Amino acid sequence: VLDYTVNVLTNLAIFATLTLGLDLQWGWGGMANLSYFTFVAIGAYMSAVVTMGPPSFVQHYVLGFSWPFGAGVAVGVASAGVLALVMGIVALKRLRQDYFVIVTLSAGVIISQVVTQTGSLFGGAAGIYGIPQPLASASWLSPSVYPRFFLALCLVCLLVTYLILRRLHDSPFGRALRAVRDNEAAAQAFGHDVFKLKLKAFVIGGMVAGLGGALLGAYLTTFDPGAWALGETSVILVAVLLGGRGRPVGVLLGVAIIVGALQEGTQFLPSIASHPDFSAALRMLIIGILMIVMMRIRPQGLLPERPRRDRWSPPAKTTPRQPRGLGEQASRSAR
């Protein structure tokens, strides 16, 4: 039972890290990136191929430098960041929001197809396996203790990411970014460079995805294109949506509910012999329904972002009343 708990917690820690990155892009920056898992995959692949030994005749991949784990993580983070930079420069420059979504989705499909078709790059459809885990051969770490060590490592990564993002959230950059999300024209009028802010957020989010990917690859020790469909991105998307976009604590809650309760909880459902795919489909069904229902009844999430009050204005004792005309207009358009 302890081993199982450690496994669940490790999974949770990795997904929480991933989700924080998407929240930065989507929750703060308003960029719904449907290829988010592509960055995770690039992080996983790149850190894997530099930490693994030279390719043998059983599996093909590029590089194979046998570098230590830390260097692998750095490479994974950097390459995901570079990919985000390229994609961001291209896609953020001139696209409407709905076209941006389609383009990110398309870019994800193109990259995943190319990786699948090109066997010499990252092992093609079969993927790569035997990804080395950090310090797995260290003598002072017995195999029975190792999962706990790995969990600690993931928790440290999560904590560091969380603290950095926490700081960014209240920094001038974070506030400007959310201003852009709420009203792009107004933010621009106040002198913010919208493109630069969004690009920065896109790249930092991509780097967080790379970090999570590197951890995920080392945790699973194998990675292939099958682990990388839109389904994975939508799980993270729902976690952000459920917890509350734009607020790191909310996002952590969302991950705990989606990955913890839903993914792990449904594993205990009795499987139907004649219908082996039933519980997997049921899990996706719940995720889809949650996505729609949350958007409908509580689009701000369970733990919504708190609007920061202006430091100089006196604290409002009662909620300010909306001007009459505006309220009427809003209720009429809702009808």
Place this chain on the structure above:
Amino acid sequence: MSVLLHALGFGLVTSALIALSAVALSLQWAVSGIPNFAHGEYLTAGAYGALAAQTVTANIYLDALAAIAAGALVAWLSNWAVIEPFIRAGMQTGMLFIVTIGISIVLQSVIEMIFGAQTQTYALPAQTLNHIGPFLWTRIEIYVVVLAVTVMLLIHLVLRYTEFGRAIRSIADSRQLARACGVNTTRVINLTWLFAGGIAGVAGYAIAIAGGAFTPTTGYQFLLPTFAAAVIGGVGRPYGAMIGAVIVGITTELGAAYVSAGYKQVIAVGLLVLVLFVRPTGIFPAVASGGRVGA
């Protein structure tokens, strides 16, 4: 030369499939104003509707009716239950797109829960190869092309000569204006979803019989090529979508013949991205009369 002709022949069949799907997407995009991610699942619904009908009758022409019904029902339901309430609540397009992803996930998993994830096939009559002009097509492929052309003609007649078609075109231009001019927009929008869903159902059925086998994700795999065709033709313009479909279909099959069959999807999606950057209004933006739907 024969490689080229062979690829062109395949390309026309693929074009026919994408055209059916893209016209449906385009019609619905025109009246609701949102790119619908769940469109792929309407295709899948059509394929499975026909499969369910095969337990009753083995006549594949009658099964097409079940495909139409399934596609229309699912499309109408997703609009009535989810999309229209969101539009009325004033949600912006970007977020609505995320909502349609939710619909897509729900529909796909429901289909998987009912029919299972395994590959399905129709019981089809034996196939013979026929020379039609320069192309070598199976009976089924001929049937699919004829079916697509017939449906396109029907859509043309409906858009051009019926009150319903005129109402669709006016709503595509401006929902408020159409309502102000006495068009019953709610009714027309509901009917359009039924109509587009029915066409999508036929498309799914055609994809299933042309491909021979299908799974709950078959429709989803056609989503991006469909988007590509609809965007190339100019968003919300069914006639443009037909031409877009021919471009996408032939390009992908030529690419498959001369580059690698594995890159089909990449080529279609690449075209989509290219058009979004170079001409987001589509390559046929200036239709003679300036109307958004129809000419």
